[in-house]
Amino acid sequence: MGLNEVNLSNIKGVLLDIDDTLYCYSYCHQIALTECFGFLVGKYKELDLVTCQKIYQSGRKKCHITLPGRAASHSRLLYFQYMVEQLLEHTDVNLILHLEALYWDTFLSKMELDKNIQVFIDKCFQKKIPICLLTDLTANIQFRKVNQLKIADKIKYIVTSEEAGIEKPHPFMFLKALNKLQIKPREALMIGDNQAKDLKGAALLNIQHIEYKAKVIDTI
Ligand SMILES: [Mg+2]
Structure with missing residues (x-):
């Protein structure tokens, strides 16, 4: 029916x-993520898209393992925090906030x-x-x-x-x-x-x- x-x-x-x-969802997500990875690769010349994908997925996995069944397990802010910490070995709050805003602003614009x-x-x-x-x-x-x-x-x-x-x-x-x-x-x-x-x-x-x-x- x-x-x-x-x-x-x-x-x-x-x-x-x-x-x-x-x-x-997948359409908006893919474009938003590509935008974020593009920004990072432009900012850090030693970084490539494959590495971006790898550390993003690792951050996402960490959130899912530590916060099972909680809304925050899907938090892009936390995914980007883990990603940035792995990349820079410190918490760069402005970079994390920028990536989160870039992700969601791009995502929303495609919905x-x-x-x-x-x-x-x-x-x-x-x-x-x-x-x-x-x-x-x-x-x-x-x-x-x-x-x-x-x-x-x-x-x-x-x-x-x-x-x-x-x-x-x-x-x-x-x-x-x-x-x-x-x-x-x-x-x-x-x-x-x-x-x-x-x-x-x-x-x-x-x-x-x-x-x-x-x-x-x-x-x-
Ligand atoms: Mg659904």
Whole structure:
């Protein structure tokens, strides 16, 4: 069943994932990362793109190992901190902040709301079915994404994993969203791209769920 054939007659609230559901994540991420690596290679002549990739991935891995299931495990600020510390053997706060800003500013500038999702959000808005975004990352950047996608006025609530202290598929995330919307699990519909997080989490609470992935945009 397609996203826009969904019967919303018994639905009193929609839980909606952000990354890779509302827009294509990998497209924005690849361009943003390339921009950051390009900046570093330009600044440090002994550095090359392969090394950048290697130390970025090592920083990312370190975050995932030390902060499993926490919003900060995806923090680009922390990834860049580890990366810069490995590169310079000290914490250069200005360089780290610059890389984080460059990454997210580039990322946000490339985001485009998926057309089917746009129709779906408008349909919910017209039918007065409230939407709660349910997303694993820190609140600040997820709020900025909502603004960038120009859907802030169509969304009733947001639950981030930073706010919840735990990530999907943990039921606490979903219960927090249901609580904000003041609805029961059987009155909700979850839409997301990730089987292990969005759909599994919804299934654990007997929430109706639909898999939807935003249209893929190729970087090449
Ligand atoms: Mg997702």
